[in-house]
Amino acid sequence: MNISVLLFAGLRERFRRSKMDIEVPPGATVAEVFGFIAHDPEEAKQLLRCTLCAVNQNHVSKDVVLSEGDELALIPPVAGG
Amino acid sequence: MMIHIAITQEAIDLNREISSSFHGSCCGAYAWFAGVVREENEGQSVVGIDYECYEAMAKKELDKIFSEAQKEWGIHEGRLIHRVGYLKKGEVSLFVGVTSPHRREAFSALQYVIDELKKRVPLWKKEYYEAGHQEWISCHHGHG
Numbered sequence: 001m002n003i004s005v006l007l008f009a010g011l012r013e014r015f016r017r018s019k020m021d022i023e024v025p026p027g028a029t030v031a032e033v034f035g036f037i038a039h040d041p042e043e044a045k046q047l048l049r050c051t052l053c054a055v056n057q058n059h060v061s062k063d064v065v066l067s068e069g070d071e072l073a074l075i076p077p078v079a080g081g
Numbered sequence: 082m083m084i085h086i087a088i089t090q091e092a093i094d095l096n097r098e099i100s101s102s103f104h105g106s107c108c109g110a111y112a113w114f115a116g117v118v119r120e121e122n123e124g125q126s127v128v129g130i131d132y133e134c135y136e137a138m139a140k141k142e143l144d145k146i147f148s149e150a151q152k153e154w155g156i157h158e159g160r161l162i163h164r165v166g167y168l169k170k171g172e173v174s175l176f177v178g179v180t181s182p183h184r185r186e187a188f189s190a191l192q193y194v195i196d197e198l199k200k201r202v203p204l205w206k207k208e209y210y211e212a213g214h215q216e217w218i219s220c221h222h223g224h225g
Contacts, residue, residue: 009205080204
């Protein structure tokens with residue numbers, strides 16, 4: 001199935017893009033997506049530790065199962081104000 | 082409750098926000114806060130800050146935060162403007178205002194909205210320093 005991954009701030013710079021359209025297996029969880037987008041397993045682990053996630057603009061835990069067409073936002077530490 | 086939330090690239094006109102935001106005489110208290118780009122952070126001279134926002138989600142979260150404040154303190158109106166893009170030191174980055182019948186509720190609600198914004202609203206800032214380097218600032222990591 002196809003999902004979109006949104007990247008912001010430091011993550012956007014790290015991956016040199018603000019959006020990735022990727023294909024993941026049906027039933028994939030949010031956590032599993034990190035394995036698809038990271039350059040290596042170590043980076044996937046590090047990203048999992050320090051990134052929060054939102055699906056379709058709502059905060060979710062990383063064990064949530066994704067659906068076709070979902071918009072997954074990877075949220076580095078926030079700092080508004 | 083009447084809520085107005087905006088994310089803007091335009092300069093925030095404080096006089097306009099303060100004077101035209103709120104209506105009615107049901108509330109005896111109107112508390113507001115303005116955030117300004119400070120010229121110093123942790124010993125470094127700051128020349129400006131670049132703000133980035135996930136706007137669709139930020140608006141949703143801010144809406145939830147105002148609803149929570151309304152439930153807890155019974156505020157009547159809420160207004161929040163956050164600027165994004167590059168701001169020079171001294172420029173206004175944020176305006177928040179709330180009204181309620183009494184001052185204690187207005188102050189508490191205002192504090193709550195700002196604190197929650199900093200914890201959970203997807204906004205980011207990159208500081209630019211006089212020395213020439215830049216850095217993404219990490220204040221909080223919201224809840225998942």
